[in-house]
Each structure stands twice: as C-alpha cells, then as structure tokens.
Amino acid sequence: MARDVTFFKPWMCVRCGYLMDCTDTADGSHEAPKQGDVSLCMNCGAPYALRGDAWSLMTAAEFSSLTPQERRELSMAELARTRASLPDLAKRGGRA
Numbered sequence: 001m002a003r004d005v006t007f008f009k010p011w012m013c014v015r016c017g018y019l020m021d022c023t024d025t026a027d028g029s030h031e032a033p034k035q036g037d038v039s040l041c042m043n044c045g046a047p048y049a050l051r052g053d054a055w056s057l058m059t060a061a062e063f064s065s066l067t068p069q070e071r072r073e074l075s076m077a078e079l080a081r082t083r084a085s086l087p088d089l090a091k092r093g094g095r096a
Contacts, residue, residue, distance in 0.1 A: 004030035014057050018043035045078045
C-alpha cells in the first residue's frame with residue numbers, strides 16, 4: 001500500500017549530501033508538517049526543522065528547546081533508521 005507523504009522542493013542534507021524531497025509522520029497520521037516540525041535525514045539522521053517552506057538543519061538552540069519526549073522520539077527514530085541497515089544513499093546519488 002502506498003504511503004501518504006508530503007512533498008517539498010528537494011533539499012540536500014548539509015552533512016552527508018543525501019537528496020530529500022518528502023517527509024512523513026512518525027505516528028502514521030500523515031498530517032502535513034507545520035512550522036517548527038522536525039524531520040531526519042534518512043541517510044545520516046541529521047535533524048531538520050521546517051522554517052517557512054524549507055527544511056533547515058536544526059540549531060543547537062532549537063534542539064535544546066525540544067521537550068524530553070520530543071528528544072526521546074527523535075532518538076527512537078534515529079535508532080530505527082540505524083537498525084534498518086540502509087546503504088549509504090548519498091554515495092548512490094541520493095537514490096535508494
């Protein structure tokens with residue numbers, strides 16, 4: 001079954017070079033992201049925040065302003081991404 005995702009103008013991860021163009025929710029609700037929402041690079045796990053209509057690498061201040069629950073959810077998402085043993089997608093031109 002196809003998943004509902006929200007597409008954005010493509011952006012490249014500033015840490016690893018992976019090309020991203022969409023996001024999805026962690027809880028399966030498929031709600032469109034709103035200002036300040038967080039997403040992770042699927043290649044390296046770098047955290048991004050939605051500012052305006054673009055994703056930007058989170059600052060230390062933004063990260064520290066997250067609640068303990070939000071930080072825990074990010075850690076769990078990163079752990080799941082790591083356990084998935086994905087190939088280094090950036091080395092493949094950002095394509096799975």
